[in-house]
Every structure is written in C-alpha cells, then in structure tokens.
Amino acid sequence: xxxxxxxxxxxxxxxxxxxxxxxxxxxxxxxxxxxxxxxxxxxxxxxxxxxxxxxxxxxxxxxxxxxxxxxxxxxxxxxxxxxxxxxxxxxxxxxxxxxxxxxxxxxxxxxxxxxxxxxxxxxxxxxxxxxxxxxxxxxxxxxxxxxxxxxxxxxxxxxxxxxxxxxxxxxxxxxxxxxxxxxxxxxxxxxxxxxxxxxxxxxxxxxxxxxxxxxxxxxxxxxxxxxxxxxxxxxxxxxxxxxxxxxxxxxx
Amino acid sequence: xxxxxxxxxxxxxxxxxxxxxxxxxxxxxxxxxxxxxxxxxxxxxxxxxxxxxxxxxxxxxxxxxxxxxxx
Numbered sequence: 001x002x003x004x005x006x007x008x009x010x011x012x013x014x015x016x017x018x019x020x021x022x023x024x025x026x027x028x029x030x031x032x033x034x035x036x037x038x039x040x041x042x043x044x045x046x047x048x049x050x051x052x053x054x055x056x057x058x059x060x061x062x063x064x065x066x067x068x069x070x071x072x073x074x075x076x077x078x079x080x081x082x083x084x085x086x087x088x089x090x091x092x093x094x095x096x097x098x099x100x101x102x103x104x105x106x107x108x109x110x111x112x113x114x115x116x117x118x119x120x121x122x123x124x125x126x127x128x129x130x131x132x133x134x135x136x137x138x139x140x141x142x143x144x145x146x147x148x149x150x151x152x153x154x155x156x157x158x159x160x161x162x163x164x165x166x167x168x169x170x171x172x173x174x175x176x177x178x179x180x181x182x183x184x185x186x187x188x189x190x191x192x193x194x195x196x197x198x199x200x201x202x203x204x205x206x207x208x209x210x211x212x213x214x215x216x217x218x219x220x221x222x223x224x225x226x227x228x229x230x231x232x233x234x235x236x237x238x239x240x241x242x243x244x245x246x247x248x249x250x251x252x
Numbered sequence: 253x254x255x256x257x258x259x260x261x262x263x264x265x266x267x268x269x270x271x272x273x274x275x276x277x278x279x280x281x282x283x284x285x286x287x288x289x290x291x292x293x294x295x296x297x298x299x300x301x302x303x304x305x306x307x308x309x310x311x312x313x314x315x316x317x318x319x320x321x322x323x
Contacts, residue, residue: 074272077274077283080311087316093319139271207287208288208290229308
C-alpha cells in the first residue's frame with residue numbers, strides 16, 4: 001500500500017464520520033447555543049486525542065502478526081458492515097442517509113429540551129449533544145487512522161489524512177451553516193467499505209498465517225475485486241426485487 | 253444503586269457490541285470462523301489465502317439476502 005492509498009482510505013473514512021458529527025454540532029449550535037456546542041466539540045476532541053496518545057504506543061508495541069490478525073479481523077467486520085449498508089441503500093432496500101432529515105430531527109429535539117447551566121457551560125444540553133456526537137463518530141475514525149497507520153508504519157501520514165478530512169468537512173459546515181446534504185455520503189461509505197474489506201481481508205489472512213500470491217501486490221487485485229463484487233450485488237438486488245424507496249445514483 | 257451500575261454497565265457493553273459487531277452478528281462470527289480456518293489450513297501444505305475472499309463473497313451475499321428476504 002503506498003502513501004497515496006493510505007491517505008485516501010483514511011481521508012474518506014474520516015470525512016464520512018466528520019459529516020455526521022458536523023450535522024449534530026450544527027443542530028446543537030443552531031437550535032441551542034453555539035458556545036456550549038463548540039465547548040462540547042473541543043472537549044470531545046481532547047478526549048479523543050488522549051485515547052489516541054494512549055493507544056498509539058500500545059499498538060506499536062504489539063507484534064505485527066498479532067496486530068494484523070486482530071486489526072484485520074476488526075477491519076473486515078467493519079468493512080462488511082459499511083459495504084452491506086451502502087449496497088442496501090444504493091439498491092433501494094434501505095433509506096439513503098439523509099443529513100437534512102437528521103439535522104431537522106436533532107433540531108426539533110434540541111429545541112424541545114429544557115435549558116440547564118452547569119459549571120461554566122451556558123447550555124448543558126448543547127454541550128452533551130455535541131460532546132457525544134463528536135466522541136462517538138471520532139472513535140471509529142481514531143481506530144481506522146491508528147490501525148492503518150500502524151500497519152503501514154506511517155502513523156503521521158494517517159494522522160494528517162484524518163485531520164485534513166475533519167478540517168475540510170468542518171470548514172464546509174461553517175461556511176454553509178447547514179447540513180452537508182450534498183456530500184455523496186453513500187458513495188463515500190461504499191468506497192470506504194471496499195477499502196476496509198480489502199485491507200481487512202489482506203491483513204487478517206496474513207496475521208492468521210496465510211501468504212498472499214504476489215505479497216503486497218495482491219491488494220491491487222483485492223480492492224477492485226471487492227468493488228466489482230459490491231457493484232454486482234447492488235445491481236442484483238436492484239433487479240431482484242421492487243425497491244422500497246427509489247434509489248438515486250448507483251451509489252450516491 | 254446496584255441497578256444503576258448494572259444499567260450503566262449494560263449501556264457500556266451495548267455501545268461496544270454495536271461499535272464492533274454492528275447490525276449483523278453473523279458476519280462477525282463468520283469472520284472469526286474464516287480467520288480460524290485460515291490459521292488451521294496455513295499449518296498444512298495447502299494454500300490458505302483463498303479462504304478470505306471466499307468468506308467475503310459468502311458472508312456479504314448471505315447477509316444481504318437475509319435483509320432482502322425480510323423486506
């Protein structure tokens with residue numbers, strides 16, 4: 001895996017999660033109180049940084065083969081789940097992830113909640129909503145960035161990709177002050193699902209003792225093969241049954 | 253007091269179950285079985301790498317099929 005592929009995989013995975021976190025923070029800030037929402041976001045980022053600082057060296061201390069077995073297995077489970085959801089959405093068997101609808105739902109819930117000042121936070125509800133949203137979405141990002149980086153011996157590049165994704169999405173969110181409804185979230189999820197499944201397969205099998213034909217070059221076959229499998233299954237599901245909801249583009 | 257701790261513990265475990273296993277526990281079990289099979293076969297003279305792609309095709313198709321049959 002070269003640096004470019006590592007960067008793209010981590011950037012896309014982080015961008016998808018960042019879009020979801022941004023939607024929650026925007027809802028908390030718009031409906032309640034921007035200061036509290038931003039304090040919640042900052043606190044969650046501090047906790048995430050602490051998790052990364054604690055986990056990073058621990059991951060580097062694990063023997064590479066054991067790390068690849070565990071991480072490969074987890075990435076494979078994550079990847080198959082992401083791919084499954086993206087295929088179901090693209091084929092119309094599951095509603096597309098609608099950031100605008102999620103934003104409206106969060107907005108209504110935030111407006112209905114009572115106001116409560118705690119410590120130096122003016123609005124505790126806005127604080128906890130942002131804190132939880134950023135922390136939960138960020139945990140998966142931290143795991144992907146750390147494991148990809150550790151496996152490829154390039155944690156700094158993975159960290160740069162993760163930070164770049166968060167900065168780009170956050171800047172877009174601030175610029176439009178609205179849910180990022182135009183981001184092709186399902187397409188990104190499909191791509192990330194393909195990457196996680198391919199790398200999970202590669203590392204998991206290597207960690208379990210298998211030797212891939214062509215060594216690292218096997219990834220050049222695995223990634224497009226998983227993509228073709230995903231697109232093929234999408235088409236199959238589309239034609240096999242009348243969808244419950246009209247899909248938009250192939251995987252948009 | 254004990255019930256409050258139990259509720260928090262349940263919520264904590266539910267979060268990690270959802271985070272790691274996700275919507276379909278059969279996929280997670282299938283991945284563990286596939287990796288165990290690779291480990292076993294890799295100790296023989298037979299190549300073990302092919303088990304991973306076969307597992308992905310079977311698990312993904314099976315999981316999707318279950319959802320489609322329900323809808």
